[in-house]
Amino acid sequence: MKSRSTFLAIMLSAGLVACDEEILNPVNPNQLGTETFYKTGPQLVAAVNAVYAGLQANNLYNREYFFLQDLLSDDNQSGGAQLEAPRAQVLNHVFDASNPLVEANWRGWYRIIHRANLVLENASQATDDITEDLRNRVIGEAYFLRGLAYYELSTLWGGVPLMTVSAVSPEGSPRSSQEESFDQAKNDLNEAISRLPLKSAYSGSDVGRATKGAAQAVAAKLALFRGDYAGAKAFLSEIINSGQYDLTARYSDNFEEENENNIESVWEIQFSEDFGANGGWNADGTDIAEVTFRGQEYGPNAWRNVIPGENLVNAFETTPKEDPRKGFSFYRLGDTFNAGASVLDESSVQGDNSKPSWKKYQTIYKRANENTQSGINFRVIRYADVLLMMAEAENETSGPAAALPYLNRTRNRADVMMPPYPTAQYPTGTKEQTRIAIQHERQVELGGEQVRNRDIRRWRRAGFLQSEPIAVYAERYNLLPLPTAELDNNSALTNADQNPGY
Known part of the structure; x- marks a missing residue:
């Protein structure tokens, strides 16, 4: 599938041609x-x-x-x-x-x-x-x-x-x-x-x-x-x-x-x-x-049309340690790119460069500049x-005890290793508390992956939002x-x- 796609040009037509009172086959083979x-x-x-x-x-x-x-x-x-x-x-x-x-x-x-x-x-x-x-x-x-x-x-x-x-x-x-x-x-x-x-x-x-x-x-x-x-x-x-x-x-x-x-x-x-x-x-x-144009649109040293929102940036835990996924998700000034050969500085980042830029799906981890020719899969x-x-x-359906093993799997990834739930900030003693922990974990694990919009809509629909995030x-x-x-x-x-x- 990672090859040139085949496009169809389906031409629907109908017509009759008469010749010597015989109707010819209208289908062109x-x-x-x-x-x-x-x-x-x-x-x-x-x-x-x-x-x-x-x-x-x-x-x-x-x-x-x-x-x-x-x-x-x-x-x-x-x-x-x-x-x-x-x-x-x-x-x-x-x-x-x-x-x-x-x-x-x-x-x-x-x-x-x-x-x-x-x-x-x-x-x-x-x-x-x-x-x-x-x-x-x-x-x-x-x-x-x-x-x-x-x-x-x-x-x-x-x-x-x-x-x-x-x-x-x-x-x-x-x-x-x-x-x-x-x-x-x-x-x-x-x-x-x-x-x-x-x-x-x-x-x-x-x-x-x-x-x-x-x-x-x-x-x-x-x-x-x-x-x-x-x-x-x-x-x-x-x-x-x-x-x-x-x-x-x-x-x-x-x-x-x-x-x-x-x-x-x-x-x-x-x-x-x-x-x-x-x-x-x-x-x-x-x-x-x-x-895909994603790298060019979001890249820190490209057009930078869209950057991480404050709600997301502030959602990452900082104690007892900073969640490593924050660094994996965002570029900041001083970060290296281009396979370590370049450093993001103020002259290369448009707009308010005190705010982070997206790292997910950016090709500059291995090259100097983004362009409209990114081949990174979505x-x-x-x-x-x-x-x-x-x-x-x-x-x-079953309560917090049944949820916790699945909830903690993403925190136990080899290069993440965040403390398992429950934590002081995110207790899970009740179904309502566990909902909040799940909502938090989905936001930081899947940030910028086009999941959050629909999550917010379905939680709003179910009455699960503690406050309106937008x-x-x-x-x-x-x-x-x-x-x-x-x-x-x-x-x-x-x-x-x-x-x-x-």
């Missing part, structure tokens, strides 16, 4: 289309590769996904450069339905859904050079990717139009309820779980494809969001008992290029500088550019996240607005379908 494609195993694999390729597009994990998640949370604040207006609106929670960042993510996820639908509709057509095991796996991959899309949409936008067949006309789809949207994600993920192999089944160019564990992890995230802790616990137990995953001894192995797809990786988006010549600015995913789900989700599920939060931001372009172009929607407050 040399033209890619649903009538001539999907005939072989390699073509079916190419079709599902095109779904993965949509994840690498500018409007998702290449750029706009991490911006949306980070700016909606309290993990980040504006850095050395002036944020573009749409991003500043999201950071300051003053956005509306016309915000381009919100629309970009919406479009990106529906592109994933459309491409996945094409695979699911046409998988049965492949008859040459294919085994039933391969067909079943590809179908599982498509269900996983569509389920991931509906998880993202339903947890951020609420009820959304449900498209389970590919679009063949301009006619729109009505909005479903949030519960119906949750159920669509759940059903897709369950289908994926039943079809996908374990991580160890993949090797070579197939490393990075969706796995049973990845589908179970997203299903667990969805269950937690819905408050179904027993359901989440069942999925998480399967992952933990699979023997496929463990924590890496070195925390930073999860954010550097040399250590991708490691034992802690449950699933990650594959990037590579080998195919980044176009830079990936094309938001519709048709430019083949398997790179770790969507780590095993540390699984363990902390399990701690939460156990706390809510000062400018208002009720209207419980859900993102349906984009204005969607309301304008979807004939099945009206302004009455918009979320409250927009």
Whole structure:
């Protein structure tokens, strides 16, 4: 999978040509289309590769996904450069339905859904050079990717139009309820779980494809969001008992290029500088550019558009020792980079250089400068996240004693070794106290990994927040607005379908 992605140009057309009163065959065997494609195993694999390729597009994990998640949370604040207006609106929670960042993510996820639908509709057509095991796996991959899309949409936008067949006309789809949207994600993920192999089944160019564990992890995230802790616990137990995953001894192995797809990786988006010549600015995913702009956007000696927020920086414990993850997560003046050959100084850091910059996912650990050609994979789900989700599920179903072994695993990593819970600052005698400890541990372990935004939303939804971490939060931001372009172009929607407050 860490190779040039295959993009499909499916041309749907119909026409009749008359000659001597005979109707000729309208299908051109040399033209890619649903009538001539999907005939072989390699073509079916190419079709599902095109779904993965949509994840690498500018409007998702290449750029706009991490911006949306980070700016909606309290993990980040504006850095050395002036944020573009749409991003500043999201950071300051003053956005509306016309915000381009919100629309970009919406479009990106529906592109994933459309491409996945094409695979699911046409998988049965492949008859040459294919085994039933391969067909079943590809179908599982498509269900996983569509389920991931509906998880993202339903947890951020609420009820959304449900498209389970590919679009063949301009006619729109009505909005479903949030519960119906949750159920669509759940059903897709369950289908994926039943079809996908374990991580160890993949090797070579197939490393990075969706796995049973990845589908179970997203299903667990969805269950937690819905408050179904027993359901989440069942999925998480399967992952933990699979023997496929463990924590890496070195925390930073999860954010550097040399250590991708490691034992802690449950699933990650594959990037590579080998195919980044176009830079990936094309938001519709048709430019083949398997790179991410994250290093350039967040880098301390690059644009530094986004830096760690004060809530996150201050969350790291300092007694009886400073949590090592703070140094692993942030760069400060005086830190070395470029394989130890360079030192960050005031002249190289934009803006208020007394504040830290992001170290996670930065390529300057091994080179002098960031650029838009970073090939570092995007770790969507780590095993540390699984363990902390399990701690939460156990706390809510069985109580603190069952939660503590999972909660303490991340603190017992070889290069972290923080004192186990309970601590003086974070007692765990009650379920409520353990919730606070879990919330703290998730914030410092997973900071800047696009997890915090959804954590805050689900804890707010469950009434688990002790205080509101986002000062400018208002009720209207419980859900993102349906984009204005969607309301304008979807004939099945009206302004009455918009979320409250927009």
